[in-house]
């Protein structure tokens with residue numbers, strides 16, 4: 570049997586009369602990446618705070634075990650086995666990156682010599698050696714985030730909570746962060762991350778849970794989640810309003826976007842389905858200016874489950 574690094578049953582939390590978590594079950598096997606995905610205010614940070622002992626769960630919550638330790642009975646043991654990097658960084662801008670690290674080593678009661686050794690190793694690993702003697706306030710967003718994670722690793726935690734680790738980072742820094750997270754897991758660490766980026770969950774996570782209205786709306790691998798939403802669609806775009814209207818009349822069953830002269834037809838994207846659409850267009854004597862095939866992605870899952878508004882999709886594949 571796989572050992573669970575994180576096991577929580579019936580997680581509950583309310584603030585006043587606002588229920589933030591309404592019976593959330595979480596199970597994260599050791600050495601895996603778990604992503605808790607949800608819109609703003611869904612309760613992701615609250616879940617991280619409870620699991621990392623920063624906030625207490627409400628009465629009625631079931632057992633919570635982190636790293637095999639009972640969170641209610643032995644929060645100290647839980648704290649010793651975890652690292653937490655929050656949305657608001659623990660980095661002190663007034664002192665250097667190295668000093669931030671040494672401070673952390675002190676907090677973990679490492680000897681001065683050991684603290685220096687661990688600090689030098691982590692600064693090197695996170696490509697911060699050159700900047701080590703500069704005040705952290707001069708670091709870029711990506712460097713601060715790397716320093717933050719390096720500080721978390723001083724205590725050599727086996728379980729790491731990363732609350733929105735790449736929010737606000739540019740694409741390059743985001744990819745660097747993803748690489749760092751993957752390397753952590755290769756080293757046997759379990760990562761629990763929260764994110765608003767579907768792409769991030771898709772890239773990194775072994776399992777994803779979608780949090781909505783205080784409950785897990787669905788969980789599984791990215792592939793499993795993609796299977797729960799209806800299939801893809803074909804999108805046809807026109808520049809000529811008359812052609813658009815003729816196509817809409819000929820195809821009938823699609824959703825119309827009169828403003829951008831686009832039709833969206835449910836379709837599995839197969840050759841046969843595409844041929845049928847093209848045949849009907851031919852019969853009507855119209856030609857689309859653009860045809861794109863869209864296969865379901867995590868965006869579809871997210872919006873289907875969280876009841877969000879439909880957002881414009883980036884086409885995944887152009888058929889013509």
Ligand SMILES: Nc1ncnc2c1ncn2[C@@H]1O[C@H](COP(=O)(O)OP(=O)(O)OP(=O)(O)O)[C@@H](O)[C@H]1O
Pocket residue numbers: 584589607608609610611612613614615616765
């Ligand atoms: N200490 C608090 N007191 C009162 N309400 C709170 C407190 N902390 C969080 N909340 C409320 O609980 C809800 C969930 O907040 P939480 O920060 O967990 O969401 P989140 O999913 O992490 O959102 P975001 O992506 O915006 O960080 C929000 O409506 C928030 O206003």
